Amino acid sequence: MPVRTASSKTRDLLIDVAAGEIHRHGYQGANLDRILNSASVTKGALYHYFGSKQALGYAVFDERIAKLIRDRWLSPVMMEGDPIGAMQGVLQVFHDTSDLDSVELGCPLNNLAQEMSPLDEGFRERIDALFEEWERGFAAALALGQSKGRVKRDIDPETTAMFIVSALEGCFGLAKSSRKMNVIRARLNAVSGYLESLRVKTKGR
Amino acid sequence: MPVRTASSKTRDLLIDVAAGEIHRHGYQGANLDRILNSASVTKGALYHYFGSKQALGYAVFDERIAKLIRDRWLSPVMMEGDPIGAMQGVLQVFHDTSDLDSVELGCPLNNLAQEMSPLDEGFRERIDALFEEWERGFAAALALGQSKGRVKRDIDPETTAMFIVSALEGCFGLAKSSRKMNVIRARLNAVSGYLESLRVKTKGR
DNA sequence: ACTGGCATACCAACCAGTATGTATGGACCG
């Protein structure tokens, strides 16, 4: 019988390790025994907290992947008068902190989207909702930027937000296969250049 | 012992059915028995032509996926003085011929890239080479378009080609999870709008 | 003494791969 307590050290550890395993092997390729081994936790503990592999996967999504997107990609861009600058800042953070290994594994959200959307309705709904939240947030930020005169008036915030998120995920997705840091840098620069084209140039620069 | 003949009805059928299975379930999730059943072919025949599941997967990539990218996305854009128009045409073809089912399964190349790049070096090399071929082709087409005065001079063909392919794959990747045709249309329109921004407006228009 | 929080042993299904058999058609020989 699943437990009601929201948090537990063991439960958190399991989700962390499972997140890593899913990030590398995908959901279908994720191996429970490998997770258990790597977390030094037994199967009894796992099934004490999660009713199934699927439940564990959903928990990884709800409590890790969604949080990652919100904390690293969405929140820094909200509540800013200068969304373009904020997005550039997020890209810069990624640029500075990413190593080849993290790039090689790609975006956990995008990975799961490609793998599980056609196979599991529960995953699909979660993924769709999170992408929508992300794009809604960017659209609102762009609209705010427009009203503050920092973002060009002639773009549609919704369409542009969709395009930005798509291009971002596309860049990370392609970067996975190249395994060359300079290629990844070049892709990010391309996004950066596009973002810059949305900005209203202030005289001072 | 594998066979030497380049083509065979049974072999072709197997690759076709396997391509469909991999498209839906991913490579790891693809089930040989399901492929066999759906193709009405026995396991003996499969292992007569392919030494392993991996060999079948590579064949699907080399003989179906690579061909799809070249025929549908790359070739129509090459050898044209007007690459932007050609790309818009390709998008239009996709727009007209795609149904919800095909959109839901996404781009086979992108699917495989996200799933297999970190797991199998053979797949990774193939995927990387194909993306590079695609982007090189687009870059050449853009450069040609510049020399003919149809594409803006102030863009870098290589960077722009990378960005276009990334944005395209990103759009298809995100569209998978939405399962709403109008969302997909909107994403394609966003790409379309970006492409248009690269074009040199001719007076006649 | 009872509940939460595990630990251990086990199971049954699934699935890639294999061992072995067979039919068919062409090459080669007499």
Next chain:
DNA sequence: CGGTCCATACATACTGGTTGGTATGCCAGT
């Protein structure tokens, strides 16, 4: 021209390892 041989092209049955899931037991804290 007829028979033998042999490679190709499958077909069938089976296996061994993997893997998600379960049954059961134990133990510490309240």
